[in-house]
Amino acid sequence: MRHMKRIGGVAALTAVALTMAACSAGGDGGGGADAAACAPSEGDVTLTFTSWIPGIEDAVAIWNEANPEIQVEVQTGPSGNAGTYQNFFNQLEAGNAPDLGQIEYDAIPNFRVQDGLEDLAACEEIVAAEDQFVDWTWGQVTLGTDSEVYGVPQDSGPMALFYRSDLFEQNGIAVPTTWAEYRDAAVKVRELGGYITNFSQSDINQFAGFVWQGGGEWFTNSGDEWTVDLTSDVSTTVADYWQDLIENDLVSVYPPWTDEWNNAYNSGEVWTWNSAVWGANSIASGAPDTAGKWSVAPSPQWEAGQAAAGNWGGSSIAVFKGTEHLYEAAKFALWLNSSEEALTSLNETAAIYPATKAGLELPVLQEGVEFYGGQKIYEVFAEAAGQVNPDFVWGPTMTQTYADVSDGFKAAISGDGTLADALADGQAKTIAALEAQSIPVAN
Known part of the structure; x- marks a missing residue:
């Protein structure tokens, strides 16, 4: 998969953002994220996470076993446009949104305009991870800006x-x-x-x-x-x-x-x-x-x-406005979308095609798939990914x-x-x- 340039067109949303409140907890209102907003919480933490990805529970279980101090409770529902997005909007309005949620790239601007997402640029680990992701997918979660991050890329959909x-x-x-x-x-x-x-x-x-x-x-x-x-x-x-x-x-x-x-x-x-x-x-x-x-x-x-x-598709894991555990939520989102064990699990249960550069080299993506007669189907999608207009x-x-x-x-x-x-x-x-x-x- 070739590395695609950022989608600059969505940068126009920045102009819209000028009329809204700062988007990260403790944000300074000037487009920069406040690092203090991403400080670790005291004591053990339980995060809530909503997704519709089949088998997402398996990946979450791997995390929970290795991280007893940061547990994640996962709730599954219908795909975003089939009802989960509306649930998210309702929950945001009521002030009881989950800490994290699955949001496709095409829906991020919608949630951004509604001021529903935390700016993960406050978290140093997130900012430092930019080079791990295929360029165009990172552009999808930054909306073409250089100072804001509204999710961690998970996959693409050639x-x-x-x-x-x-x-x-x-x-x-x-x-x-x-x-x-x-x-x-x-x-x-x-x-x-x-x-x-x-x-x-x-x-x-x-x-x-x-x-x-x-x-x-x-x-x-x-x-x-x-x-x-x-x-x-x-x-x-x-x-x-x-x-x-x-x-x-x-x-x-x-x-x-x-x-x-x-x-x-x-x-x-x-x-x-x-x-x-x-x-x-x-x-x-x-x-x-x-x-x-x-x-x-x-x-x-x-x-x-x-x-x-x-x-068609491609998702991120976003952190909703109002979370009390931004640091822990960001840490989990980054692990879920960049660690080999999580990405392998997600591919095996849901055919997730990783957004990380290293993820595209996962052994599971180089193998024949039994359901498809042993064909190495991901070779076809790797070629298609390089033929997608990034703009x-x-x-x-x-x-x-x-x-x-x-x-x-x-x-x-x-x-x-x-x-x-x-x-x-x-x-x-x-x-x-x-x-x-x-x-x-x-x-």
């Missing part, structure tokens, strides 16, 4: 094509290398009674990954102003492509992460999934009867011969943007409007949300 290699081979269908070939394959798969993939009504960050791969951007800024462009030519092309597949019954439309969705993959009804590296675990756990029948290939390209990849910018209201676009996608699935209509409506509502928060908009 995308590739999971596919039922046995079904493609048995039926003489070539693995598609372009999106045009993918549609042709979809027709053949449908004639055989299956679907080439499932179109998600709610994973708008997956759709954003398709736009990302195509070279599109949803947010840009010039200084202190944001431009929202969910209806760019690239976004429209992607929307029209999937609209065609939906209207022609070439893709299933099961709600994702449900028993119905799992069964579609487990039964062989659905043949592929364009997903991120962490999806390896989702298929293995949701479709156990298909072990050994899957493979991974590069994502289809819009033009033959291109080599571009999207990114894609997330806006400061992504949770709201995702929710609004998802509402439109669900309507389009039922025949009420189109995916392109949903993007246009999402853009209008995003602009309104930015303006309501006094965030400058150039549109």
Whole structure:
């Protein structure tokens, strides 16, 4: 995986931050973190931590056994946009947020604007760890600044094509290398009674990954102003492509992460999934009867011969505003996302693809994966990671943007409007949300 430069676009959030209170406990209000805020607590400490990562309890257990003076109680829940983020916002408002939480990179600006995160730059160990992380992931948690840190990077989500290699081979269908070939394959798969993939009504960050791969951007800024462009030519092309597949019954439309969705993959009804590296675990756990029948290939390209990849997800561990144990929380977050034992555990239980440079060399990532017929699938994702545009910018209201676009996608699935209509409506509502928060908009 190549080392990517910081995403400078999100630095515009700094202008927004000028209107808010200092973001670290004891902060000086001038953008610098107060080191005294990150002093060790007296006596034993128990931290609360919320995550949705499968098997996260195993990694936490390793920490708890080695650190009796700093115990971590982990609570699991649905993925961020499926409910955990809203829970976090509610808890922050009520003053009872956990000490730490799982937050994807695209949601960090949202929590930052709401003044919900501690600035970890107050902790010397965090600042000193910058060089351990792949450059672009560090840029995601610093929002392009040089003096603030709002989480410890955990992983990234380069995308590739999971596919039922046995079904493609048995039926003489070539693995598609372009999106045009993918549609042709979809027709053949449908004639055989299956679907080439499932179109998600709610994973708008997956759709954003398709736009990302195509070279599109949803947010840009010039200084202190944001431009929202969910209806760019690239976004429209992607929307029209999937609209065609939906209207022609070439893709299933099961709600994702449900028993119905799992069964579609487990039964062989659905043949592929364009997903991120962490999806390896989702298929293995949701479709156990298909072990050994899957493979991974590069994502289809819009033009033959291109080599571009999207990114879906990637998370950090953030410390919420109001914690009484910043030092201990930061210490645990750094261990969880940088130690070999923790990263190995997270990969084995959830196919987490580390954000640390050393983590990319973990022995577990160099091995063949039994569920995928012994294929060294992480080689495909390592190549994809180097093809992800590092300059894609997330806006400061992504949770709201995702929710609004998802509402439109669900309507389009039922025949009420189109995916392109949903993007246009999402853009209008995003602009309104930015303006309501006094965030400058150039549109």
